[in-house]
Amino acid sequence: AQKITQTQPGMFVQEKEAVTLDCTYDTSDPSYGLFWYKQPSSGEMIFLIYQGSYDQQNATEGRYSLNFQKARKSANLVISASQLGDSAMYFCAMREGRSFGNEKLTFGTGTRLTIIP
Amino acid sequence: DSGVTQTPKHLITATGQRVTLRCSPRSGDLSVYWYQQSLDQGLQFLIHYYNGEERAKGNILERFSAQQFPDLHSELNLSSLELGDSALYFCASSPTILIDRGEKLFFGSGTQLSVL
Numbered sequence: 001a002q003k004i005t006q007t008q009p010g011m012f013v014q015e016k017e018a019v020t021l022d023c024t025y026d027t028s029d030p031s032y033g034l035f036w037y038k039q040p041s042s043g044e045m046i047f048l049i050y051q052g053s054y055d056q057q058n059a060t061e062g063r064y065s066l067n068f069q070k071a072r073k074s075a076n077l078v079i080s081a082s083q084l085g086d087s088a089m090y091f092c093a094m095r096e097g098r099s100f101g102n103e104k105l106t107f108g109t110g111t112r113l114t115i116i117p
Numbered sequence: 118d119s120g121v122t123q124t125p126k127h128l129i130t131a132t133g134q135r136v137t138l139r140c141s142p143r144s145g146d147l148s149v150y151w152y153q154q155s156l157d158q159g160l161q162f163l164i165h166y167y168n169g170e171e172r173a174k175g176n177i178l179e180r181f182s183a184q185q186f187p188d189l190h191s192e193l194n195l196s197s198l199e200l201g202d203s204a205l206y207f208c209a210s211s212p213t214i215l216i217d218r219g220e221k222l223f224f225g226s227g228t229q230l231s232v233l
Contacts, residue, residue: 035221043205044119045224052219091160095215103214104150104173105222107160 003027004092004108012114013082020067021077021111023092032096034075035105036066039089048090051075079113087115120144123208123225131233135196138228142189142210148172149191150211150222151183155204166191167214198232205229 005024013019025034036048051059051066059066067076079086089112093105120143130136142149151163153176162175166185177183180198185191195202209222 044226047221050219104162109159
């Protein structure tokens with residue numbers, strides 16, 4: 001079973017609008033971390049935001065916020081006031097638990113976001 | 118700039134050959150991770166080293182091997198290369214083993230491998 005599911009292969013959004021990128025995850029571990037990374041066309045992977053499973057509040061980092069719904073096992077990324085430079089591939093990732101061998105990130109298939117001027 | 122250095126940036130080789138990809142982690146980071154990114158498989162975890170020792174293996178083929186040296190740099194060796202090995206290979210580093218809250222992976226810019 002997929003541990004991280006991103007159901008939107010691609011999205012087109014008008015500049016300055018807000019955009020939500022979906023991510024659902026699957027784990028039975030009570031302790032986990034959720035991450036979002038951005039991959040522009042140049043190829044590098046850029047960390048955006050982190051949410052821990054025990055965090056009471058949704059994470060925010062500038063224009064990025066994470067809509068964390070634990071019961072639904074979803075961790076959607078919200079980008080406010082989108083900009084042309086936001087056009088990129090976005091990956092959701094999870095780190096499960098603290099057991100030996102789980103010290104890695106598992107990535108979803110990504111969503112390609114295109115901002116339209 | 119993430120501080121993680123990967124060389125070479127591009128590598129073109131032929132089937133059956135062997136190549137070595139090199140990674141220098143961020144200063145002070147003890148963990149090195151290798152990922153393979155291809156169009157059909159997405160981002161796949163290959164292997165993780167912590168302070169010189171192997172911690173976890175993912176979907177790494179037997180033709181592939183890796184090691185982390187005492188100075189903490191790492192090498193990924195790919196042998197008997199096949200067309201399907203063409204991919205972007207990322208190295209990432211973290212201070213420890215992603216155990217601390219919010220500890221994250223810092224990625225290098227990747228090595229684009231083309232097997233012809």
